[in-house]
Amino acid sequence: MHEKSLRRSATSILASVLTTAMPVAVVGCGTETERSSTPSQVSAALNDLVRSGLPGVQAVISGPDGEQTHSAGVADVGSGAPYLDGSHIRIGSATKTFVATVVLQLAAQGAIELDTPIGHYLPGVVSGNGNDGGRITVRQLLQHTSGLPDFAPEDVVHKQPQQLDQTSDGTAYRDLTPADMVGIAMTMPPQFEPGARFEYTNTNYVLLGMLIEHVTGHRLDAEIRSCILDPLALRDTYFPAPGDTGLRDPHPHGYSNIDGAWVDVTTMEAAWAGAAGAMISTGSDLNWFATALITGKLLPPDQLTQMQQTTPMAPGTGTNYGLGLIGFQIPCDTQEKHVWGHTGGIPGFSTVLIATSTGTAATISVNTEQLNSQFSTAITTIICSIA
Template structure:
């Protein structure tokens, strides 16, 4: 493992994180490095091929399926979502006739988030984020979309970028509507099976444990790490429910960026980005983020990688790759990270780009 990556992982743990694991993947094989612990109770490190929740990296899997369906002529990215899901995006100023599939993929729909991060927003009781997730158990993608429809839109469709989980809950419904099959089945047959990603899965409702081997996920409560590994996440669906491993994630993004999952035209669409903020370091495509990372001693050697980051109770994740088939993944066993996350991300990007 390159020294900058190992050093960054060690600094991450010294900064207070329980543990972390990084995987580098490429034509020359795979390398894994860990720091800290995967289990605070036993002191055991992240196990090789440890399972963890990938959060919003799930969105890249989902966007890939949507773009495959677009390549097959099943979905028109510029069509309004109401063409496929009539009367679903409606009420309180929300209008599915004015929001395209493309806008959902790129988070420019203007729809409100069904689980907004703004603490001033009063959530429906069933989405109280202080719970352990069990209250979410019976919520379907249609349910969380209905919750979002109770909130007025944030802005006019297409006006700007605003990351919103509701967009991908709608893409979940879209995929299931046009294929007649569950999202997990489509991701399985279109991505997991062809790439032999046997350690990646979408948990069903009530499946709160992680498959072995796995890292334990933690949340800080009054300065103490609380184990939140067993958590209900099926409700997150297309927005963030997938469980994977560093090896599987790295192979997935390497395959995607090197053109093994999408025709060239659809991959090019996926890579048409817009700024996520005033910074140009990150730009959002269709379920895919372009990262520009400063490398070299003076930071002037800017390298470009593509992928996605994710956070869900217990875990923070990053998966990045280049068109030449090199890739990296990072798992940290808490969602409450700090600035050292970006330091490790930069080290990984500089190692593969």
């Protein structure tokens, strides 16, 4: 496959929706807590979002008082079928928080040193055109401060829909390995000196997936399952297998707006995206994961503290990046509220995951990756109503 084609497709498949305007061993933490009621503001925000032109949206709110799901719009533009409770969604870059959690678990066990260069673990992988794995630490990969080029370098968030190959089903890229994707990145020079600043780069997490497999001797999906999914009983969260182009039922159809029409892009090969954004989950499972993480059930205190040490993503946006975790600072009436989480975008789906230290969490999903300004307003409303 021609290198330019690989880059273009990687961009459309792994677009990360970073909504900057929005604001002791603990393994085996499957013990359940009660799950929160959804305030009326959430329902109103979702209805406003659908009225703004998006096909369908769902918010799952969990907390000490229980769990509720609110949906608006449709899961199927053709039939008008509703967005069902328990819907499976492609979570895109929210996958990165799972990957970072496993890396930090391995750090807690002494299997990985965060301030050791990636070249120590994966010699010769990061090299060429000024890229030097001997100067880039694991921590810098986790925090997107490595300076490495992105194998999907175009800024897709701000491009017009017709400029993107959004009808691609991804099957042409089924044989891409993580090493192939890193190899594409190594044909380009670094973006900046390691540690100089933040720049969101999918290559970082492809390398972290390779690191996990190298250190453990296990496949990435198997390691995430044994370290996170099984202990928390997250039975609806998984990596799609190569050749699996669908989602488990129930699920909404995913859409891209092309020339003013919603085009169904649900059927897609996504397994090759791996650590950068391949996972599928549900709002309930994502909330359960985020709550366990932020309340200290998945990481010892030292590793969780390091995960929450952040660097600004962009000046004045209130979004700061930790180690695979975003801190959102949201102005809410008389006070500013702080929540943790991540965002994800992949053709047909957008996801925002947020959680608080008090045990409240929310996942908001939309069945298109093409959002509008009303989306930021809706997210702010939901955070302010639950945090």
